[in-house]
Amino acid sequence: MTRPWTLGARLLLAVALTVSAIAVGLAQQPAPGAGRGNFASNFTGTVAVGDSSNMRMSRIRFEAGARTNWHTHTTGQLLLVEEGKGRLQEEGGAIVELAAGRPVYTRPNLRHWHGAAPDMHAVQFSVYSGDLKWLEPVSDDSYLGRKK
Secondary structure, three states: OOOOOOHHHHHHHHHHHHHHHHHHHHHHOOOOOOOOOOHHHHOOOOOOOOOOOOOEEEEEEEOOOOEOOOEEEOOOEEEEEEEEEEEEEEOOOOEEEEEOOOOEEEOOOOOEEEEEEOOEOEEEEEEEOOOEEEOOOOOHHHHOOOOO
16 A cells, blocks of 8 residues: 655655756756867867957947947957948047958057947947956047048
8 A cells, every 4th residue: 555645755756856857957968168079179280279268249239420439458459340331540540431341450558449430330349358448438520530
């Protein structure tokens, strides 16, 4: 003759089954980086993979006429317009139109700003490491290339 399960025993069994299901599910998931096999086997020749733990990236949509403040990056910045039309100006230089798909690199500690063209939005992808220092806003005259 079987005894009926008490409420406590049923709860204990439910918790044990749930924990077991979670453990089995986690064991079946690939570990981070798995699927690539031995990481070194993905290269030919001598390579050194640098530390990228402090890399930062962003994807920003600038509406027409929108732009960043002047700023600097201690290790430089890689900038790519993914769609639309962008602009960039490095301190002391001319305004550069940024076409989609053409990467631009700004040197470390160089004051610059970037954003959209006056007549079209821009989606910009940015990668940098180190420190970012924000400075003053870019005036409308400077953004439009007007001499004061």
